[in-house]
Every structure is written in structure tokens, then in C-alpha cells.
Amino acid sequence: MDDSPMKSTSRRAFLKGGVAAGAAAAAAGQAQAEGDPLILEKQEWAQGLGDGVDATPYGLPIRFEKDVVRRNVEWLTADTISSINFTPIHALDGTITPQGCAFERHHSGAIELRKQDYRLMINGLVDTPLVFTYEDLERFPRENHVYFCECAANTGMEWAGAQLNGAQFTHGMIHNMEYTGVPLRALLNEAGISAETEGKWIYVEGADASSNGRSIPLEKALDDVLVAFKANGEALRKEHGYPVRLVVPGWEGNLWVKWLRRVEVTDAPIESREETSKYTDTLEDGTSRKWTWVMDAKSIVTSPSPQAPIMHGKGPLVITGLAWSGHGAITRVDVSKDGGKTWETARLAKPGEKMALTRFYLDTDWNGEEMLLQSRAIDETGYVQPTKDQLREVRGENSIYHNNCIQTWWIKPNGEAENVEVS
Numbered sequence: 001m002d003d004s005p006m007k008s009t010s011r012r013a014f015l016k017g018g019v020a021a022g023a024a025a026a027a028a029g030q031a032q033a034e035g036d037p038l039i040l041e042k043q044e045w046a047q048g049l050g051d052g053v054d055a056t057p058y059g060l061p062i063r064f065e066k067d068v069v070r071r072n073v074e075w076l077t078a079d080t081i082s083s084i085n086f087t088p089i090h091a092l093d094g095t096i097t098p099q100g101c102a103f104e105r106h107h108s109g110a111i112e113l114r115k116q117d118y119r120l121m122i123n124g125l126v127d128t129p130l131v132f133t134y135e136d137l138e139r140f141p142r143e144n145h146v147y148f149c150e151c152a153a154n155t156g157m158e159w160a161g162a163q164l165n166g167a168q169f170t171h172g173m174i175h176n177m178e179y180t181g182v183p184l185r186a187l188l189n190e191a192g193i194s195a196e197t198e199g200k201w202i203y204v205e206g207a208d209a210s211s212n213g214r215s216i217p218l219e220k221a222l223d224d225v226l227v228a229f230k231a232n233g234e235a236l237r238k239e240h241g242y243p244v245r246l247v248v249p250g251w252e253g254n255l256w257v258k259w260l261r262r263v264e265v266t267d268a269p270i271e272s273r274e275e276t277s278k279y280t281d282t283l284e285d286g287t288s289r290k291w292t293w294v295m296d297a298k299s300i301v302t303s304p305s306p307q308a309p310i311m312h313g314k315g316p317l318v319i320t321g322l323a324w325s326g327h328g329a330i331t332r333v334d335v336s337k338d339g340g341k342t343w344e345t346a347r348l349a350k351p352g353e354k355m356a357l358t359r360f361y362l363d364t365d366w367n368g369e370e371m372l373l374q375s376r377a378i379d380e381t382g383y384v385q386p387t388k389d390q391l392r393e394v395r396g397e398n399s400i401y402h403n404n405c406i407q408t409w410w411i412k413p414n415g416e417a418e419n420v421e422v423s
């Protein structure tokens with residue numbers, strides 16, 4: 001991307017003056033019914049037959065939507081094996097992420113594993129070590145839950161300054177799907193775990209070369225962790241861990257082990273690579289905080305935003321975005337048009353659901369003047385999403401992971417938007 005932190009610092013100074021006072025709102029853009037051939041005349045597509053029903057056995061988006069795809073950031077992705085791409089959140093609405101555009105993060109590439117070759121071992125501190133086939137898993141009682149999965153590195157490039165110009169790139173390491181699976185609790189009970197669960201852990205591993213091994217307290221494993229095999233009603237896509245992945249509600253994406261092959265019950269954490277040199281938060285004094293599992297409340301305005309500018313001029317404007325919290329349900333989202341000086345409460349499309357994305361809307365009137373657009377999420381614990389400065393006070397600027405600060409888009413009079421910081 002072309003934005004360097006240096007550039008954003010000068011932008012920050014420039015923007016300190018704030019947004020100019022607003023003029024009166026102008027008329028809404030209206031479709032011109034009179035003389036519009038698209039409504040008055042019979043069109044080409046109404047004069048012949050469309051495609052037959054068998055033209056596309058598995059449906060794909062219409063070609064006009066071909067830009068709504070995962071994208072990567074070239075300088076961030078050195079190769080396609082240890083790679084990341086981003087969900088086009090600026091172009092989606094509602095809350096469910098279609099699998100085909102849900103971000104991917106692999107440490108050693110996406111593997112192809114047939115259901116027939118799939119095995120899941122439960123071992124360690126259990127009465128009877130067990131190995132399950134895919135068909136075995138299908139015989140346990142199933143549950144359905146919608147949860148978000150956010151990579152701990154989401155927004156990680158923004159610590160030092162406004163960097164990437166688009167909600168897809170600043171906040172797109174997130175997806176939100178309806179999972180079908182078996183509670184891990186049921187499988188652990190099948191193997192037999194002692195009543196004394198305190199101080200115990202599980203170590204979970206994937207079947208890929210990286211294995212992405214992580215330790216999770218047994219208490220969480222027995223609470224709401226799912227061994228999932230369907231997402232949004234259909235089989236997991238290869239890139240999301242086909243045929244089976246772990247779903248760890250509200251906790252950082254790295255724990256959501258794909259191609260899940262082993263769950264070991266232990267009496268101590270393993271302290272693997274992924275939980276020591278990675279996914280820890282280096283603080284101002286150089287020490288590192290570990291076990292930042294829960295993703296704190298966060299939100300983002302998805303439109304208008306740099307990839308979704310205002311195209312219609314002044315008048316009615318729908319400001320929309322997403323909010324989520326690993327601690328439970330979102331209860332309120334506020335939107336500011338002046339860089340956080342004043343706030344309006346947004347409308348939640350549906351009451352917030354635990355550890356799932358919530359869609360918010362602010363139906364407003366735009367006077368055509370510049371805005372410093374922000375959103376801030378509040379969750380059921382009363383936690384309020386912090387500003388960048390508040391977060392830096394606690395965390396310094398050495399961190400990569402767990403950046404949940406308030407984002408600012410500078411909306412210009414021509415409707416274009418840019419990633420900026422205000423202080």
C-alpha cells in the first residue's frame with residue numbers, strides 16, 4: 001500500500017483543526033423516473049430467455065460482483081504458503097461471511113485431507129485414549145452456533161500510525177459463520193477425564209506441517225469449544241480446515257486449529273512456538289504479556305470507507321459497520337462524525353449475540369462536508385472500545401497483536417475516504 005506511517009503523522013497534524021461547521025443538508029439523490037429508458041423501455045434481457053437452471057451446478061456470484069473477493073497486502077505476504085488474505089468487509093452487509101470470501105491464514109499452506117483419511121486422537125490425562133474417524137464424530141449430538149473468528153494480528157499494522165487504506169486491510173482478518181459441530185466436551189467425556197479439572201490444559205494440534213499447536217485451559221475446552229465440520233450449512237472449505245476444525249468462541253483465531261488431529265489433556269501448558277515467540281504482546285518496557293486469549297470489544301465502519309466511498313452526494317446516507325466482543329454480546333455502538341468529539345448511538349440491526357458479529361447502522365443526512373468518521377463498541381460487561389491513544393498508553397507501540405482501537409476514516413467532500421489518525 002502507498003501509505004507510510006510518516007505520511008499519516010503529517011496528516012494527523014493537518015487534521016487537528018477538525019471538521020468545519022456544517023451547512024444545511026441538501027436534497028436527497030432521487031431516481032429520475034421521467035425520461036429514463038431503463039424503466040420506460042423494454043430491455044434486451046426481457047426479450048429472450050435467460051440461462052437454463054443447470055448452467056452453474058455450484059452457484060458463484062454474478063460477474064458484476066467480481067471485485068468482492070479476498071485480497072492480500074503484497075508487502076505483508078512474502079510468499080503464498082505462510083500467508084494471509086483479507087475478507088472484503090467493506091462490500092458485505094448483514095453479519096454472515098460467505099466461506100468463499102472469508103479470510104485465510106495458514107502457517108504452512110492449506111492441505112487437502114479426505115474425510116476417509118481423517119483421524120482425531122484424544123490422549124494424555126484421559127481414562128481411555130481414543131481415535132475418532134469422521135463418521136464417529138457424526139454420531140455425537142450436534143450443535144449450531146454463529147461465532148466470529150478474528151486473527152490476533154487483525155489491525156496489527158496500524159499500531160505505529162494509519163497504514164492501510166481500506167477496511168478490508170485494516171480489519172478484514174475476521175469472519176463470522178454458523179458452525180455445526182460436536183462440543184469438545186462430549187469427546188473428552190467419551191475418553192474420560194477426572195472430576196479434578198482445575199489447573200489442567202489441553203494441547204491442540206492440526207494435521208498440517210505447521211501443526212499450529214496451542215494450549216487451552218481445560219475449563220474453556222469443557223465450556224463452549226466446538227469440533228466443527230460445517231460452516232454456513234456446508235462442509236468447511238479446504239482453506240478453513242476441511243474436514244474438521246476447532247472453534248474457540250471469542251478467543252483469538254490462532255487457537256481455532258484447522259485440520260484438527262490431536263487433543264492432549266495435560267497438567268501444564270506446552271509453551272509452544274505459537275504461544276511464546278508469537279501471539280504474545282510486547283509491552284513498552286520490553287516484557288511480553290502472554291495468554292491474551294479473549295478478543296476485546298472492537299468495531300469498524302465498513303461503509304463509507306476508503307474502498308466504499310460515498311457515490312451519491314449529499315442527503316440521506318447510511319453509515320454502517322460491524323462490532324464484536326470476545327467477552328459476550330455487543331450492547332451499544334456509537335458513531336462519531338467529528339473524530340470523537342461528539343457521538344450518536346447507532347441502530348443495531350439485531351440484538352447483539354454472544355461472540356458473534358453485530359451489524360450497526362446510522363441512518364443520517366450528510367451535508368456534503370468532510371467527516372472524521374469513527375465507531376466505538378460497548379459490550380455486555382460495560383467495556384468501551386478504547387481510542388488509539390488510550391490503547392498505546394497501556395500497551396506502548398511494540399505490539400503487533402490484539403489492536404482493538406477506534407479507527408478513523410477521513411471522509412472528504414467528494415465522498416472519498418482515507419485512513420487517518422486523530423489525536
Ligand code: MTE
Binds near residue numbers: 105151175205212257
Ligand atoms: N490451524 C492450522 N492447523 N494451521 C494454521 O496455519 N492458522 C491459525 C488458525 N488455525 C492455522 C490454524 C490462525 S493464525 C488463524 S487466524 C485461523 O486459523 C484462521 O482461520 P481461517 O484460515 O479459517 O480464516
Ligand code: CO
Binds near residue numbers: 105151
Ligand atoms: Co491468526
